[in-house]
Amino acid sequence: MTIPTIAAVGTAVPGNPVGQDDIRNFAAALFREGLPHLERLMPVFENASIEKRYLAQPLEWYRMQHTFSEANTLYEQIAFDLSEKAALAALSKADINPGDIGAVLFVSSTGIATPTLDSKLIQRLGLSAHTKRLPLWGLGCAGGVTGLARAAELVTTTQKPVLLVAVELCSLTFQRNDFSKSNLVGSSIFGDGAAAVVLVPKQQGPAVLGSYSTLFPDTEDIMGWDMSDTGLKVRFSRDIPAIVREHLPDLLKQACTQWGIDQSQLSHFVAHPGGAKVLAAYSDSLGLAAEKLSGAYQVLRDYGNMSSASVLFVLDKFMSETLPTGEYGVMLALGPGFSAEQVLFQW
Structure with missing residues (x-):
């Protein structure tokens, strides 16, 4: 396989x-x-x-x-x-x-x-x-x-x-x-x-083992674009950190169940740095020590939120600074829909 x-x-x-x-x-x-x-x-x-x-x-x-x-x-x-x-x-x-x-x-x-x-x-x-x-x-x-x-x-x-x-x-x-x-x-x-x-398709870096997608019904107003005569007008809610705190623990638990692993086996967290409050919500809701999200905080500090590209900057930093030990990790991001995306990897 x-x-x-x-x-x-x-x-x-x-x-x-x-x-x-x-x-x-x-x-x-x-x-x-x-x-x-x-x-x-x-x-x-x-x-x-x-x-x-x-x-x-x-x-x-x-x-x-x-x-x-x-x-x-x-x-x-x-x-x-x-x-x-x-x-x-x-x-x-x-x-x-x-x-x-x-x-x-x-x-x-x-x-x-x-x-x-x-x-x-x-x-x-x-x-x-x-x-x-x-x-x-x-x-x-x-x-x-x-x-x-x-x-x-x-x-x-x-x-x-x-x-x-x-x-x-x-x-x-x-x-x-x-x-x-x-x-x-x-x-x-x-x-x-x-x-x-x-x-x-060969062992050359972190192995991608699975993914888990979640769409929250009737949440289009939380994040996205409104089209205006002058272009794309940003739309997002101040409630995003609260949504993370409320739903992320269950979503991660569901994902791990689908992947056939226990959540305690996750050692690495590569998160999209959507903002300081969002990262704090990740830490609080999942009980993560600050160093678990250090790469995300560093990318946020040096580049801001670059939307879809940001988490890949965090991935780049993670790969350059982390030695392979065969442990599991998860990539996390939230987006319009309102939606949550998770990917399981091993490195």
Whole structure:
């Protein structure tokens, strides 16, 4: 029986690093004219546990309102460039010939392109014209874990290496004239970046052993996009940490039952760093010591929340810092739907 394994992870970020204090001051000036009691909301920047982020454009670009067409044109250009860099890094680290890739999964939720960018990526990287394609859109922050699960399944069916690419330019969705709390909170945490993973049908890294997906009925209002004349407008609820605390323990227990293991056997936790409060909810609800999520906190600190790509940055850090001992681990992420995604691995 083939057991898909993670051979390598590659990452890439745009060339516009910005400190959290600079973004805070910038946002304060923009929101002052339209958001009442702004001073009571501004601590969201200090409490985000973020020091730096990378943006698709220089900070001044966000001072003006831009059309959806303008922002999406930039998305197509920059997202493709970052996807190529991350994919090349992953292929090189895995020592995989691009022509051996059997399928490409492309995950993104912050821009639109048809044909999807994986079609250009296949040609630029020199992959076979017969490479299977599976673009996944709209999964938001859950996309990295979902994509990894589907990529592992494709490794099993094709018996070939599979390339997963997740790229998000969250900052290009910023709405200059949206004075909602959601837009302010989004500006306090979102960053841009891309990650690529090569999975192979042989023992070369962490083994992907199973996945578990959960959709919560009638929860569309918790997280997602609203479409406006100027583009994608962020929507999320302040109740997300409370939902994690209420439901995650049972969801993890259900997943472990399906996987045929006891929850006590889980030694590693690779979590999507959706925000400091979400990570705290993970720790509290699962009874985890802080060091169990140290990789997620470090990625949040250095990059912010890059939606689907973030958890793959955490995976990259985990693989580079953790020696294989044969222990079980779980990858965790939440996304629009409202949904939860879990992947079991062994390393």
